[in-house]
Amino acid sequence: MKVVIENLSKRFEEKVILENANATFASGEISCILGPSGGGKSTLLNLIAGLLKPDEGKIYFDKEDVTGWPPAKRHLGYVFQEAALFDHLKVKDNIALALEIRKLSKPERQQKVEEAAGLLHISDLLELPAGKLSGGQKQRVAIARALIIKPSLLLLDEPLAALDQDLKTALADDLSHLLHYLNITTLWVSHDLDQAARIAKHLYQLKQGTITNIDN
Ligand SMILES: Nc1ncnc2c1ncn2[C@@H]1O[C@H](COP(=O)(O)OP(=O)(O)OP(=O)(O)O)[C@@H](O)[C@H]1O
Numbered sequence: 001m002k003v004v005i006e007n008l009s010k011r012f013e014e015k016v017i018l019e020n021a022n023a024t025f026a027s028g029e030i031s032c033i034l035g036p037s038g039g040g041k042s043t044l045l046n047l048i049a050g051l052l053k054p055d056e057g058k059i060y061f062d063k064e065d066v067t068g069w070p071p072a073k074r075h076l077g078y079v080f081q082e083a084a085l086f087d088h089l090k091v092k093d094n095i096a097l098a099l100e101i102r103k104l105s106k107p108e109r110q111q112k113v114e115e116a117a118g119l120l121h122i123s124d125l126l127e128l129p130a131g132k133l134s135g136g137q138k139q140r141v142a143i144a145r146a147l148i149i150k151p152s153l154l155l156l157d158e159p160l161a162a163l164d165q166d167l168k169t170a171l172a173d174d175l176s177h178l179l180h181y182l183n184i185t186t187l188w189v190s191h192d193l194d195q196a197a198r199i200a201k202h203l204y205q206l207k208q209g210t211i212t213n214i215d216n
Pocket residue numbers: 012015017035036037038039040041042043044081
């Protein structure tokens with residue numbers, strides 16, 4: 001599914017975050033979004049997720065105008081900048097949280113949790129409380145939770161920022177292989193141009209209200 005934003009504008013009071021921004025994010029590919037801190041990267045993801053409303057402009061998923069759709073109807077996975085796990089809950093229950101609103105039998109739920117955990121190589125952690133995990137393991141859990149509904153779109157807001165450099169590289173490579181295999185359209189916010197250039201098919205810069213494609 002491709003994601004199109006058309007003449008999108010967003011202000012917070014006087015502050016212009018997006019001004020007539022246009023971009024097309026390719027179907028089934030990883031697109032990285034770079035830009036200065038405070039430039040509006042998280043705001044852009046929140047607009048696409050439906051957590052914020054644009055002042056002007058449209059958002060399309062393929063040909064469908066989703067601008068007025070509530071978040072749940074958009075059927076996307078979102079790993080927030082501050083990955084929020086419930087430390088006292090087991091890993092399996094953290095992953096299943098995304099399913100709570102959908103009525104599923106216990107075996108169905110368990111099967112989906114096991115499948116998502118398998119993809120992220122965390123099957124052996126399912127019974128542990130999330131508070132016992134390392135930073136890298138926590139990120140894997142947050143990503144498994146985002147993928148469990150089999151979204152057509154995944155939003156990743158600096159998912160690896162908190163990790164040390166070696167782990168960051170390993171997890172970025174691992175994750176980009178997985179996302180290609182799953183063929184999910186992914187918008188990945190990153191501060192790190194080298195990392196972005198390695199994992200992403202397309203690069204975008206968000207700066208001064210405008211989104212620019214900066215592919216080579
Ligand atoms: N709900 C809000 N109300 C008012 N201002 C906001 C709100 N959310 C974000 N902002 C402001 O909008 C600007 C863009 O914020 P945003 O979080 O989107 O930037 P960012 O590119 O994600 O930055 P970072 O790289 O630091 O995560 C910032 O100046 C921020 O303070």
